[in-house]
Amino acid sequence: GSHDSFSFYIDEASPVGPEQPETVQNFVSVFGTVAKKLMRKWLATQTMNFTGQLGAGIRYFDLRISTKPRDPDNELYFAHGLFSAKVSEGLEEINAFLSDHHKEVVFLDFNHFYGMQKYHHEKLVQMLKDIYGNKMCPAIFAQEVSLQYLWEKDYQVLVFYHSPVALEVPFLWPGQMMPAPWANTTDPEKLIQFLQASITERKKKGSFFISQVVLTPKASTVVKGVASGLRETITERSKARLQGTSSCEQWRA
Numbered sequence: 308g309s310h311d312s313f314s315f316y317i318d319e320a321s322p323v324g325p326e327q328p329e330t331v332q333n334f335v336s337v338f339g340t341v342a343k344k345l346m347r348k349w350l351a352t353q354t355m356n357f358t359g360q361l362g363a364g365i366r367y368f369d370l371r372i373s374t375k376p377r378d379p380d381n382e383l384y385f386a387h388g389l390f391s392a393k394v395s396e397g398l399e400e401i402n403a404f405l406s407d408h409h410k411e412v413v414f415l416d417f418n419h420f421y422g423m424q425k426y427h428h429e430k431l432v433q434m435l436k437d438i439y440g441n442k443m444c445p446a447i448f449a450q451e452v453s454l455q456y457l458w459e460k461d462y463q464v465l466v467f468y469h470s471p472v473a474l475e476v477p478f479l480w481p482g483q484m485m486p487a488p489w490a491n492t493t494d495p496e497k498l499i500q501f502l503q504a505s506i507t508e509r510k511k512k513g514s515f516f517i518s519q520v521v522l523t524p525k526a527s528t529v530v531k532g533v534a535s536g537l538r539e540t541i542t543e544r545s546k547a548r549l550q551g552t553s554s555c556e557q558w559r560a
Contacts, residue, residue, distance in 0.1 A: 308367025313385035348536030
């Protein structure tokens with residue numbers, strides 16, 4: 308799986324996302340494009356688009372959805388700090404891969420929503436219907452899902468939706484069926500300890516489960532490496548230690 312799966316598409320020319328604190332909004336209002344370029348270095352966790360990720364074996368997608376302020380079209384975008392691609396375009400890109408690879412299955416985890424009202428959720432649900440149709444597996448007991456079951460039913464998409472809306476739509480799996488405990492640390496050793504503890508817990512859940520092999524920068528980390536970015540400051544320095552951990556090499560569902 309991939310973290311902030313859509314972040315390859317982050318647009319430096321876009322407004323700042325509505326979830327960002329006032330300090331970030333003020334930073335951008337003062338420094339403009341320069342600030343957004345620096346932000347992208349810390350926000351873009353992916354170097355591949357959806358097609359590239361699918362080709363590399365990614366099958367779980369971490370998706371965060373937002374409306375844009377004062378957008379007359381009420382369009383939906385992927386977003387994290389800055390806005391990314393239109394949701395419809397990203398979902399179509401994934402569907403094109405599935406249409407060419409009939410035995411492949413993906414997990415779409417819609418886990419954050421920003422600035423969305425009831426009609427925005429309705430729009431997203433209809434979008435999913437229009438794009439994936441009968442490819443979507445209805446929510447059932449997690450223990451009943453196997454690749455064989457999905458192949459027999461011609462299902463290729465499981466949609467997890469972290470909103471009460473999921474209870475109203477048969478093909479939306481409630482968010483609690485895909486728990487994703489988060490270590491919230493910059494220390495690789497603490498992350499490994501957290502992951503090892505959470506692996507024992509997941510056996511009790513009766514659901515899918517994500518092990519987030521993710522280091523999260525603190526404000527002080529960003530300040531120290533502001534011009535270097537996420538990859539140079541954290542990822543490259545920690546990669547060898549985390550890849551050497553046998554229990555978790557990537558996000559797993």
